[in-house]
Amino acid sequence: MRIDEPVPNMKTTSCLVHHFLEKNAGLFPTKVAVVHERGRASYSEVNKRANQLAHNLIKAGVRPGDRVVLLCENSIEYVFCYYGILKAGGIVASLNTDIKPEGLAELVKELEPKALVVSSKLEKTVRALDASVLQAARLMVIGPRRAGQSPGDAVLSLPEEAVAQRDANPGLAIDPNSCAAIIYTSGSAGKPKGAMLSHANIAANTRAVIEYLELTSSDVQMVVLPFFYVMGKSLLNTHFAVGGTVVINNKFAYTASVLKQMAEEDVTGFSGVPSTYAHLLFKSPLAQYRDKLPALRYCSQAGGHMPRRVKLELLKILPSHTRLVIMYGATEASARLTYVPPERLDSKIDSIGIPIPGVTMSVMSPEGKQLGPGEPGELVARGDNIMLGYYKNEEATKKVLDQHGYHTGDLGYCDDEGFLFVTGRKDDQIKVGGRRVNSQEIEDKIVESGEAAECIVFGIADPLEGRRLAGLVVPIRPIPDTEKNILAYCAAKLPKFEVPEELRLVDSIPKTSSGKPDRAKSVQIFLESEPKQG
Amino acid sequence: MAGLEIEIRQFIADRFLFGDDRQLGDEDSLLEAGIIDSTGILELINYLEEHYMIKVNDDELVPENLDTIANICAYLSKKTA
Numbered sequence: 369m370r371i372d373e374p375v376p377n378m379k380t381t382s383c384l385v386h387h388f389l390e391k392n393a394g395l396f397p398t399k400v401a402v403v404h405e406r407g408r409a410s411y412s413e414v415n416k417r418a419n420q421l422a423h424n425l426i427k428a429g430v431r432p433g434d435r436v437v438l439l440c441e442n443s444i445e446y447v448f449c450y451y452g453i454l455k456a457g458g459i460v461a462s463l464n465t466d467i468k469p470e471g472l473a474e475l476v477k478e479l480e481p482k483a484l485v486v487s488s489k490l491e492k493t494v495r496a497l498d499a500s501v502l503q504a505a506r507l508m509v510i511g512p513r514r515a516g517q518s519p520g521d522a523v524l525s526l527p528e529e530a531v532a533q534r535d536a537n538p539g540l541a542i543d544p545n546s547c548a549a550i551i552y553t554s555g556s557a558g559k560p561k562g563a564m565l566s567h568a569n570i571a572a573n574t575r576a577v578i579e580y581l582e583l584t585s586s587d588v589q590m591v592v593l594p595f596f597y598v599m600g601k602s603l604l605n606t607h608f609a610v611g612g613t614v615v616i617n618n619k620f621a622y623t624a625s626v627l628k629q630m631a632e633e634d635v636t637g638f639s640g641v642p643s644t645y646a647h648l649l650f651k652s653p654l655a656q657y658r659d660k661l662p663a664l665r666y667c668s669q670a671g672g673h674m675p676r677r678v679k680l681e682l683l684k685i686l687p688s689h690t691r692l693v694i695m696y697g698a699t700e701a702s703a704r705l706t707y708v709p710p711e712r713l714d715s716k717i718d719s720i721g722i723p724i725p726g727v728t729m730s731v732m733s734p735e736g737k738q739l740g741p742g743e744p745g746e747l748v749a750r751g752d753n754i755m756l757g758y759y760k761n762e763e764a765t766k767k768v769l770d771q772h773g774y775h776t777g778d779l780g781y782c783d784d785e786g787f788l789f790v791t792g793r794k795d796d797q798i799k800v801g802g803r804r805v806n807s808q809e810i811e812d813k814i815v816e817s818g819e820a821a822e823c824i825v826f827g828i829a830d831p832l833e834g835r836r837l838a839g840l841v842v843p844i845r846p847i848p849d850t851e852k853n854i855l856a857y858c859a860a861k862l863p864k865f866e867v868p869e870e871l872r873l874v875d876s877i878p879k880t881s882s883g884k885p886d887r888a889k890s891v892q893i894f895l896e897s898e899p900k901q902g
Numbered sequence: 903m904a905g906l907e908i909e910i911r912q913f914i915a916d917r918f919l920f921g922d923d924r925q926l927g928d929e930d931s932l933l934e935a936g937i938i939d940s941t942g943i944l945e946l947i948n949y950l951e952e953h954y955m956i957k958v959n960d961d962e963l964v965p966e967n968l969d970t971i972a973n974i975c976a977y978l979s980k981k982t983a
Contacts, residue, residue, distance in 0.1 A: 619933055621943040624963040647940050653960035846948060876941040 383571040386454040388609040404616040421452030428506045432457030434482035461550040462596045464881045469496035544568040553699040553882045562759035572752035573702040576724040585611035590635040592620040598703040623652030634663040641671030646821040670695040675815035696720035702753040719787040727751035741784040747776045798827040817857035837868040928972040956981045
């Protein structure tokens, strides 16, 4: 069943994020909303458990606008906790599950949450915090009460206590333009920034994605990305908004088992970031599944630039009926901004596409002048999906939000058909011998050589040249002379000043906590590693 | 099989656990224990292929073959039989 209203006006002023769940709990109560390993939960079950948590949070003192930290791995529990916090009027701050106590302490100090909802696996990270850091925040551990915990402990274990609570929707009157979620995003430098997304931001983006992906209640999404990423939450919200199903698989390391489950569950959509697809392409039996995934309508990709070769190989290897949808966005935009209509991918293979419904993209000069086709500048976005600002960081907010919109920090241009192209990051420019280098193009070439699954290129300080080009490469398979072969390929294809001087092989490219390639960390790893002898 | 189990255990301990495998049971999921992820699995595969002269096929990348020490041993016995 399709969301029936036409969407000429993207304003969704009356919609709250948890309404997606509540509406479909009413329409399709027994429909399976989430699958995780052997567990299956219907819309009404998820809604009931979310309501129980919401009532618990309200009872614990959570009021609209209070922050609630969610620290939980992808699971059915995550889903009802996410919506439960929203139903209680809380602002959900879903943190990276790899967070260490030091990092958690910093964020808790900034967020001053009223409560922390934590899975039993991650309880020890929270327990490692000083009592003074937690202060009055209630700690709720998802799982049965453990022996030794007294009722007086400031710990509430779910779901036992939850069962005693009411099942009905709290139905709080919440301003759709108020903050619903804080999602931390970090560049390579500086402390993480919490992008504040309102209910209206998320709802607007959800509807736009539903429209261009043509999502319906028949859609079944395979989720291998963490929900704590904005993209993971978008997969959840979009499928809940249409009454679809979300299949959670946390064992992507075992790609064969993920593909098997996709076939068994008639998965219609798969989403990944560039390293997901590198892994799927080079270390999975995807080719053998070409005829075994008749339901797979599309694969979508976001989370940064994916090398051209990987896109081309995917187009060859995926079932012929499966569309590849390349997308671009930013956490600050809830997150989707542009997409490449799959039927245009062939001719726009390097493009990030056209704006999604309700979004306008401009290319602007540093002086704020709107630029025309072919003229390079910064990509600036406007739309109902643009964040409210960064939490407690007015300075950082002012740097990216102004009367023109959200300054993405990405440089690029628009072609005469309105298709956008990204050429690099504003703050990541590498200059070698005084000449600006397009790192994305070089990285594409390295992968094009056929010996690299992923790579990253950067400038290393050099006394003579100012900067010299180097890179880290994840080889597809360990064969001798990989670095030499790749460099020879680049030398044949690129101008001399764009050929890296040295490449080192690594198992993986370091990522920031938002999953983006971490250039600064990569430089560090390069400098600390030994060059190959001989 | 005991010899195989000792070797695998040693590799995992050295490579992923800083030499300390006391807490790792034969039936413990390497993925759930956070010992292995998409990158770690490739290292494990490289080790198995080089050390035992086998080829881990893409369609064998399932937890039943690789996610516990016991599973790895059973898988290796099958492959080298």
